[in-house]
Amino acid sequence: MNALxxxxxxxxxxxxEIDREFLQERIAEFRGQIERRLAGELTEDEFKPLRLMNxxxxxxxxxxxxxxxPYGLLxxxxxxxxxxxxxxWDRGFGHFTTRQNIQFNWTKLEDVPxxxxxLAEVDMHAIQTSGNCIRxxxxxxxxxxxxxxxxxxxxxxxxxxxxxxxxxxFTWLPRKFKxxxxxxxxxxxxxxxxxxxxLAKRNERGEVGFEVHAGGGLGRTPIIxxxxxxxxxxxxxxxxxxxxxxxxxxxxxxxxxxxxxxxxLVRDLGDEFTQMVEREYERMPRDRYRLDPDIVxxxxxxxxxPPFAALEDQELxxxxxxxxxxxxxxxxxxxxGYASVTxxxxxxxxxxxxxxxxxxxxxxxxxxxxxxxxIRVTHVQNLVLPHVRQEDLHALWQGLRAAGLATPNxxxxxxxxxxxxxxxxxxxxxxxxxxxxxxxERFASLDRQHDIGECFINISxxxxxxGHHHVAHIGILGxxxxxxxxxxxxxxxxxxxxxxxxxxxxxxxxxDTIVDAVETLITTYIAHRSPGxxxxxxxxxxxxxxxxxxxxxxx
Amino acid sequence: xxxxxDGRLRPDDWTSIEDDAPLPEGPAIISLARLQAEAxxxxxxxxxxxxxxxxxxxxxxxxxxxxxxxLVALRMPKSKDGRAFTQARSLREHHGFAGEIRATGHVxxxxxxxxxxxxxxxxEVPEGTRPETWARSRDAIRIGYQAxxxxxxxLSLLRRKLELA
Ligand code: HEM
Ligand code: SF4
Numbered sequence: 001m002n003a004l005x006x007x008x009x010x011x012x013x014x015x016x017e018i019d020r021e022f023l024q025e026r027i028a029e030f031r032g033q034i035e036r037r038l039a040g041e042l043t044e045d046e047f048k049p050l051r052l053m054n055x056x057x058x059x060x061x062x063x064x065x066x067x068x069x070p071y072g073l074l075x076x077x078x079x080x081x082x083x084x085x086x087x088x089w090d091r092g093f094g095h096f097t098t099r100q101n102i103q104f105n106w107t108k109l110e111d112v113p114x115x116x117x118x119l120a121e122v123d124m125h126a127i128q129t130s131g132n133c134i135r136x137x138x139x140x141x142x143x144x145x146x147x148x149x150x151x152x153x154x155x156x157x158x159x160x161x162x163x164x165x166x167x168x169x170f171t172w173l174p175r176k177f178k179x180x181x182x183x184x185x186x187x188x189x190x191x192x193x194x195x196x197x198x199l200a201k202r203n204e205r206g207e208v209g210f211e212v213h214a215g216g217g218l219g220r221t222p223i224i225x226x227x228x229x230x231x232x233x234x235x236x237x238x239x240x241x242x243x244x245x246x247x248x249x250x251x252x253x254x255x256x257x258x259x260x261x262x263x264x265l266v267r268d269l270g271d272e273f274t275q276m277v278e279r280e281y282e283r284m285p286r287d288r289y290r291l292d293p294d295i296v297x298x299x300x301x302x303x304x305x306p307p308f309a310a311l312e313d314q315e316l317x318x319x320x321x322x323x324x325x326x327x328x329x330x331x332x333x334x335x336x337g338y339a340s341v342t343x344x345x346x347x348x349x350x351x352x353x354x355x356x357x358x359x360x361x362x363x364x365x366x367x368x369x370x371x372x373x374x375i376r377v378t379h380v381q382n383l384v385l386p387h388v389r390q391e392d393l394h395a396l397w398q399g400l401r402a403a404g405l406a407t408p409n410x411x412x413x414x415x416x417x418x419x420x421x422x423x424x425x426x427x428x429x430x431x432x433x434x435x436x437x438x439x440x441e442r443f444a445s446l447d448r449q450h451d452i453g454e455c456f457i458n459i460s461x462x463x464x465x466x467g468h469h470h471v472a473h474i475g476i477l478g479x480x481x482x483x484x485x486x487x488x489x490x491x492x493x494x495x496x497x498x499x500x501x502x503x504x505x506x507x508x509x510x511x512d513t514i515v516d517a518v519e520t521l522i523t524t525y526i527a528h529r530s531p532g533x534x535x536x537x538x539x540x541x542x543x544x545x546x547x548x549x550x551x552x553x554x555x
Numbered sequence: 556x557x558x559x560x561d562g563r564l565r566p567d568d569w570t571s572i573e574d575d576a577p578l579p580e581g582p583a584i585i586s587l588a589r590l591q592a593e594a595x596x597x598x599x600x601x602x603x604x605x606x607x608x609x610x611x612x613x614x615x616x617x618x619x620x621x622x623x624x625x626l627v628a629l630r631m632p633k634s635k636d637g638r639a640f641t642q643a644r645s646l647r648e649h650h651g652f653a654g655e656i657r658a659t660g661h662v663x664x665x666x667x668x669x670x671x672x673x674x675x676x677x678x679e680v681p682e683g684t685r686p687e688t689w690a691r692s693r694d695a696i697r698i699g700y701q702a703x704x705x706x707x708x709x710l711s712l713l714r715r716k717l718e719l720a
Contacts, residue, residue, distance in 0.1 A: 018698060018710060018714055021697075021698060022696065022698040022700075025695055025696045025697065025698070026696060028695065029665075029692075029695040029696060032691070032695070033665065036688075041688070046634060046663060049634070049635055050663075050665055132635065132637075159713070162700040162701075162713045162714075163700060163701045163713060164701075165700045165701075166669075166696065166699070166700070167700075167701055168640065168668070168669035168670075168672035168673050168699070168701075168703050168705075169637075169640045169641055169644055169669075169672075169673050169703070170637075170640075171637065171640075171669060172634075172635055172636065172637025172640060172666070173637060238701075246641050246644075246645075249637060249638065249640065249641045250613065250638060250641045250642070250645075254636055254638075283649060284648070285648060288702045289702055295713060
């Protein structure tokens with residue numbers, strides 16, 4: 001088997017000749033656009049949206065290529081190829097993002113066509129990872145593995161991917177457009193802070209349908225989405241999506257980019273927005289947009305379950321170090337005798353979401369050996385091996401440890417989301433990565449982290465909120481105050497079913513004092529918590545005042 | 556300005572008329588405001604009539620006049636402003652408009668195929684435009700993954716072979 005041969009059972013969508021032809025045409029088109037730019041036939045203003053729609057950003061120090069990982073699903077051949085690209089055309093690293101994509105932060109313009117060719121070799125691309133179009137759909141990182149799932153969202157995420165690819169009507173929207181879909185009643189995709197959030201479910205007859213929310217978002221105006229409809233039948237899924245996008249494309253603001261997201265339109269129109277979508281939906285020639293059951297079945301075949309062995313659930317080996325890792329990284333699987341494993345990309349003091357070329361190759365090998373060659377990227381910037389035999393967990397852990405990937409901190413205080421911030425991003429007003437590194441060093445003791453329990457810290461380097469700070473238990477936003485980086489703290493955010501925007505606690509902290517402030521919040525929580533309470537539970541029970549007093553009380 | 560149709564340039568036989576200027580004998584494009592104000596008098600006119608609509612105009616607003624119109628000119632103030640795509644699709648799909656839909660303003664060759672797939676028939680382009688660039692752009696990608704207005708034939712699943720030439 002060639003290193004680029006996809007593993008037999010990994011549930012990635014398999015390209016056929018038509019998909020490959022499409023991709024080759026797209027690469028040729030972009031190469032032509034680069035040539036027209038170089039020949040002066042395109043101005044930089046005209047070229048910019050074209051390069052963005054091919055995933056190419058201009059950052060602080062270099063171009064950045066953002067590669068799509070559709071719904072965060074990779075097979076081992078693809079991950080191996082990403083490692084090769086990192087080694088050959090970047091500085092040996094890739095950066096996994098909260099949108100389940102990967103970014104190469106040190107890209108040279110002249111290398112881009114070769115990088116795109118290398119991606120195409122494993123059926124990957126960078127299309128629509130940027131620009132005012134429908135972006136990569138995100139989904140549950142445990143899709144197809146988690147016991148609480150009602151509908152496997154991968155099939156519908158792939159249908160959305162195909163439908164939105166170079167959509168003739170929705171490629172020049174007022175602003176970018178992000179869809180998240182989950183098939184579990186426990187929302188792990190932050191559906192309510194997306195432009196459109198979809199919850200796939202079943203009715204009494206077992207038929208699939210969709211609950212659709214629209215108009216959520218973070219950024220400088222965080223808003224929780226509005227529910228448009230409780231039930232859209234499967235066959236009308238794309239028709240309903242078209243209706244939502246049409247209303248937005250026609251009426252969304254285009255003058256002020258801070259008001260151009262669908263969330264502002266939905267907020268301003270309220271129920272009228274829902275009515276307009278319904279009206280469009282009612283009058284569309286629905287046959288044209290009908291999602292045929294044959295299509296769903298044919299695409300569904302790409303996502304058939306791998307051949308699980310008939311196994312029993314097992315006791316884990318006694319090894320205490322292994323057990324400490326397993327207690328955070330191992331998650332129940334729907335299939336007896338199997339488990340899902342989350343791989344932390346948050347080593348203490350490291351850069352959240354970074355993986356080296358060697359690590360990507362190591363994970364690809366381990367996935368082949370233990371998880372049918374399937375890998376997921378999570379919106380918390382970690383990786384998942386979805387289907388691991390419980391009897392293999394100890395061996396897998398040793399393999400991960402050898403690659404420096406066994407930090408046992410999933411869901412704990414050092415499992416931090418951080419945007420690139422001032423280290424890479426041209427829009428940043430403050431550093432973000434170093435704050436994450438320093439917090440993780442401060443709480444380096446794993447015993448202490450386990451004692452603190454689940455606590456989500458998210459950090460953004462500017463108001464655009466790429467680090468999702470609004471929906472963290474402890475959110476940190478870096479802003480510029482008269483030339484000095486300062487950090488605002490919000491408490492009590494959540495991105496799950498009980499989605500909430502965090503509350504600003506008071507005056508900002510300096511670069512030097514922000515880590516102390518986090519520590520004060522944690523000691524306050526420890527002092528007040530009742531048995532079994534997480535940080536967020538205690539905060540909800542006792543409110544903001546005790547935390548405020550602890551932070552701002554005169555010494 | 557020349558017109559691009561089927562990937563080739565051709566002269567424009569329509570004239571755009573200011574609101575206060577008299578209407579000529581031949582094909583004339585007027586504003587929506589004038590169309591609304593002079594609907595009664597215009598009803599008796601024999602020469603072809605077209606209307607230029609702003610990006611914020613909803614196709615419903617011109618629906619009552621469509622049976623009398625041979626052309627609707629849409630405007631893209633900036634190439635990034637994609638409202639014309641939805642206007643065109645709506646004119647074809649909801650209002651059954653079969654006349655010429657023309658894209659004017661700042662249109663890029665890279666948008667040509669998508670405009671055609673939304674139901675646009677012609678593009679007003681600057682003097683000196685090289686039609687080959689537009690034709691090449693149109694033909695760069697021959698596969699579409701979703702239903703649209705253009706002539707295409709479904710291949711399988713969501714896909715279709717585009718017939719834009
Ligand atoms: C370094 C280059 C980047 C630039 C220039 C950039 C730019 C932006 C801008 C301008 C916004 C605000 C958009 C709006 O609300 O209309 C935004 C939001 C966002 N970005 Fe980034 N970003 C970058 C990197 C990232 C990275 C690395 C991630 C993932 C870790 C990311 C994920 C997001 C997310 C999730 C939002 C969320 C807000 C929302 O969708 O409502 N971005 N970004
Ligand atoms: S939040 Fe701001 S600093 Fe961070 S990546 Fe986004 S735009 Fe850049």
